[in-house]
Amino acid sequence: MAVFESNLDELSLTGDVMVYTAQQAAQLVGELSVPGDNRTYVMFNKPDTEPAIKPIVEDAFNQAGVSVESWSAKGRDGIILGVGPDDAKLRPMEPNPLSMQAIHDAGLMVVPRISDRTQPYNAARVSDWLAKFKAVGATRIIFDGEAVTGYNNQADQRSLDDFAKQLKDGGFGTAVIENLKAPQLGMGALAQKLDYNAVRLHSVSEGEMMVISPETLKDRLVLAVKDRNIRMIYLNAAPARDDKKAVVTHPIDKTIVTALSGDDGAIERMRDFGFVTGEAHAFKVHKAPAETVWRGLAIAGAVSLIAIMIGLFLPPLLLPVTILGFIGGAGVLALDSSLLTQALALFVAIAAPTVSVVTLVRLLRARRNRPENFRMSAGRRIGSAILLYIRTAILSVIAIPFVIALLNDITYELVLQQFRGVSLLHLAPIALVALYVFFYGSANGFWGNLRQLLVMPIKVFWVIAGVFILAAGYYYLTRTGNGGSASGIEMKLRTFLETTFHVRPRFKEFAMGHPLMLLGLFLSLRYPKWPLVLIVAATIGQLSMVDTFAHIHTPAVLSATRDLLGLGIGFLIGLVLIVVWQVLERLWAVWRKQLA
Structure with missing residues (x-):
C-alpha cells in the first residue's frame, strides 16, 4: 500500500486535527476575532495521536519558514500557523507514521510516495524520514509529482547526490512509472546513482479504474508483467460517486478483487507464466566478458x-x-x-x-x-x-x-x-x-x-x-x-x-x-x-x-x-x-x- 505525504486537509479527514480560521477559533472560546487575523488555527483532536502528529506538523511549517505558536482551547492543545488556511492545507508533510505502522501491522508492505515539493532540501529531515520508512519494512520508494526528491533544490545542486547516497545506504530502491506524459525529472540520474536498483511500475489511474471492467483490468495487468517486464502494479482505489444509481462505488470490491482473485484471476495467470506476488526486486546488471x-x-x-x-x-x-x-x-x-x-x-x-x-x-x-x-x-x-x-x-x-x-x-x-x-x-x-x-x-x-x-x-x-x-x-x-x-x-x-x-x-x-x-x-x-x-x-x-x-x-x-x-x-x-x-x-x- 502506497502512503503519500500528508497535509492538514488529510489529517482533518482522519480526525487527527481540526483546522479553524481566526473567526472560527474565536467563536470556539466565545470571543471576537482580531480584525485582519488570517492565520490558521490547528487543534489536535485525539490525545493518543497528538505525540506523533504534532511534531510532523510543526516540522513541516518550520521547514517552510512559517511561524508556529502554541494555542489551546476547550482543554485541548493546538498551534497557530502564520499562514492562511487555504495555503496551510496544501503544505506537504511527512507521511503519516501512524498510517504506515497500521499498514505494516496489518501484514501489508509499505511503499512511501514522496515528492520534491518541500524546498529547500534538508538532508537531516530526509534521514529521519528514511529511518521511519525502514522501521515499517519499506524497501522501495516511488515519487509523486514531476520530479524526484532533491532534483529541484536551487540552493545546493548536490542535494540529489545526498538523497541517492542516503537511499543506497539505507537499502532503498525506487520505481520508474511508465506511460507518464513526461518522465519524472531526475529519475535517470537517481537510478544510475542507485546502481539501477529500480523496477518498472504500471499505474491504473483513478479515472480508468472507474470505468474499467474486471476482465479488461485482468488482461492489462498480465500483459504488463509478461510483455513489458513490469515489476510493480499501482492500482488507484479511490471511491467514486455513481450519480445514476445514487451510490458510491468502491473499486476494491467492484473491480480489483474480482480481477486479481480466482483460478482465472490475474495473480493465477501471472503464476502460470512464472511470476509470483511479493516484494519487487530489481534486475541484476551483468557485464559480458570482453x-x-x-x-x-x-x-x-x-x-x-x-x-x-x-x-x-x-x-x-x-x-x-x-x-x-x-x-x-x-x-x-x-x-x-x-x-x-x-x-x-x-x-x-x-x-x-x-x-x-x-x-x-x-x-x-x-x-x-x-x-x-x-x-x-x-x-x-x-x-x-x-x-x-x-x-x-x-x-x-x-x-x-x-x-x-x-x-x-x-x-x-x-x-x-x-x-x-x-x-x-x-x-x-x-x-x-x-x-x-x-x-x-x-x-x-x-x-x-x-x-x-x-x-x-x-x-x-x-x-x-x-x-x-x-x-x-x-x-x-x-x-x-x-x-x-x-x-x-x-x-x-x-x-x-x-x-x-x-x-x-x-x-x-x-x-x-x-x-x-x-x-x-x-x-x-x-x-x-x-x-x-x-x-x-x-x-x-x-x-x-x-x-x-x-x-x-x-x-x-x-x-x-x-x-x-x-x-x-x-x-x-x-x-x-x-x-x-x-x-x-x-x-x-x-x-x-x-x-x-
Missing part, C-alpha cells in the same frame, strides 16, 4: 549493413561510405554516446528490411523475362513464392542481433532511454523500396525516370491515387507506436490471439505485410511489373519484425515468438489470398471466352 570487443564487432556489422543499403542505390559510394562508416563506428565505440548508439541502431533497423526487399525486387526482375515463367504451373509458383518468402524474412531479421547488441543496456530495460525514430523506421524502408521500384532497374536509369515523371501529364486518376496513398500513410502512422487506437473488431481479435497463443502477433504483420508479400511473390513470378506494388506495401511486415525487437524491455524470446506467429498466420492468410486470386483468374478466363 564486452567491448563484442560491441565493436556489432558496430562493425551494423555499419557494413548500412553501407550495403547505400550501395544498392549509389554503387560508386559503397567503398567510401564503408570506410567512413568504420571511422564513425570507432567514434561511437570510443565516445559511448547513447545518442550516437541509438542513431546507429535506427539506421541498421532501416537498412536490413530495405536491403532484403530491394534484393528481392532485383531477383524478381532478373527472372521476369524468362519464357518458362509463363509456362510455370500454379504449384511451382507457390513453391517458389514460399522459398522467397522465407528468404526475405531471414534477410530482414539480420538486423535484430545488431539492434539488441547496440541497445542492450539496463537503461533501456527500465525505459529510462527508448529506441528513437520509430516513425522514421516505419516509413523509410517503404519509401526506399518504392524509390527503387519506380526509379531503378530500367534502361532510362534513375535520372531518366525522374525526368519522365516530372514531364508526365497529371491525370485525375493520379490525383485520386495520391490522396488515397496520403490518407493510408496517415492512418498507418497513427497506428504506429503505443498511442495508436484499434477498432472493436481488432480488439476482440487481439484478445482471441492472446488467449490462444499467450503471445499476440502484430496486426500489421499477419494481416497486412506478410499476406501481401506472399501474394505479391506469387503474382510476380507470372506477371512482369504491377505485382511489385504489392511488394512495396508488404515491406510493412519486414520492418515491423525488426521494430518488435527494438522494445528492449520485452523479453527477446517473446519477441521472437511474436515474429514467428506473425509469419505463420500471415503465410496462411497469404495462401487464402492466392486461392481466391486463382479462382477469380479462372472465372475471368471463362467470362472472357464467353464474351468473345
Whole structure:
C-alpha cells in the first residue's frame, strides 16, 4: 500500500486535527476575532495521536519558514500557523507514521510516495524520514509529482547526490512509472546513482479504474508483467460517486478483487507464466566478458549493413561510405554516446528490411523475362513464392542481433532511454523500396525516370491515387507506436490471439505485410511489373519484425515468438489470398471466352 505525504486537509479527514480560521477559533472560546487575523488555527483532536502528529506538523511549517505558536482551547492543545488556511492545507508533510505502522501491522508492505515539493532540501529531515520508512519494512520508494526528491533544490545542486547516497545506504530502491506524459525529472540520474536498483511500475489511474471492467483490468495487468517486464502494479482505489444509481462505488470490491482473485484471476495467470506476488526486486546488471570487443564487432556489422543499403542505390559510394562508416563506428565505440548508439541502431533497423526487399525486387526482375515463367504451373509458383518468402524474412531479421547488441543496456530495460525514430523506421524502408521500384532497374536509369515523371501529364486518376496513398500513410502512422487506437473488431481479435497463443502477433504483420508479400511473390513470378506494388506495401511486415525487437524491455524470446506467429498466420492468410486470386483468374478466363 502506497502512503503519500500528508497535509492538514488529510489529517482533518482522519480526525487527527481540526483546522479553524481566526473567526472560527474565536467563536470556539466565545470571543471576537482580531480584525485582519488570517492565520490558521490547528487543534489536535485525539490525545493518543497528538505525540506523533504534532511534531510532523510543526516540522513541516518550520521547514517552510512559517511561524508556529502554541494555542489551546476547550482543554485541548493546538498551534497557530502564520499562514492562511487555504495555503496551510496544501503544505506537504511527512507521511503519516501512524498510517504506515497500521499498514505494516496489518501484514501489508509499505511503499512511501514522496515528492520534491518541500524546498529547500534538508538532508537531516530526509534521514529521519528514511529511518521511519525502514522501521515499517519499506524497501522501495516511488515519487509523486514531476520530479524526484532533491532534483529541484536551487540552493545546493548536490542535494540529489545526498538523497541517492542516503537511499543506497539505507537499502532503498525506487520505481520508474511508465506511460507518464513526461518522465519524472531526475529519475535517470537517481537510478544510475542507485546502481539501477529500480523496477518498472504500471499505474491504473483513478479515472480508468472507474470505468474499467474486471476482465479488461485482468488482461492489462498480465500483459504488463509478461510483455513489458513490469515489476510493480499501482492500482488507484479511490471511491467514486455513481450519480445514476445514487451510490458510491468502491473499486476494491467492484473491480480489483474480482480481477486479481480466482483460478482465472490475474495473480493465477501471472503464476502460470512464472511470476509470483511479493516484494519487487530489481534486475541484476551483468557485464559480458570482453564486452567491448563484442560491441565493436556489432558496430562493425551494423555499419557494413548500412553501407550495403547505400550501395544498392549509389554503387560508386559503397567503398567510401564503408570506410567512413568504420571511422564513425570507432567514434561511437570510443565516445559511448547513447545518442550516437541509438542513431546507429535506427539506421541498421532501416537498412536490413530495405536491403532484403530491394534484393528481392532485383531477383524478381532478373527472372521476369524468362519464357518458362509463363509456362510455370500454379504449384511451382507457390513453391517458389514460399522459398522467397522465407528468404526475405531471414534477410530482414539480420538486423535484430545488431539492434539488441547496440541497445542492450539496463537503461533501456527500465525505459529510462527508448529506441528513437520509430516513425522514421516505419516509413523509410517503404519509401526506399518504392524509390527503387519506380526509379531503378530500367534502361532510362534513375535520372531518366525522374525526368519522365516530372514531364508526365497529371491525370485525375493520379490525383485520386495520391490522396488515397496520403490518407493510408496517415492512418498507418497513427497506428504506429503505443498511442495508436484499434477498432472493436481488432480488439476482440487481439484478445482471441492472446488467449490462444499467450503471445499476440502484430496486426500489421499477419494481416497486412506478410499476406501481401506472399501474394505479391506469387503474382510476380507470372506477371512482369504491377505485382511489385504489392511488394512495396508488404515491406510493412519486414520492418515491423525488426521494430518488435527494438522494445528492449520485452523479453527477446517473446519477441521472437511474436515474429514467428506473425509469419505463420500471415503465410496462411497469404495462401487464402492466392486461392481466391486463382479462382477469380479462372472465372475471368471463362467470362472472357464467353464474351468473345
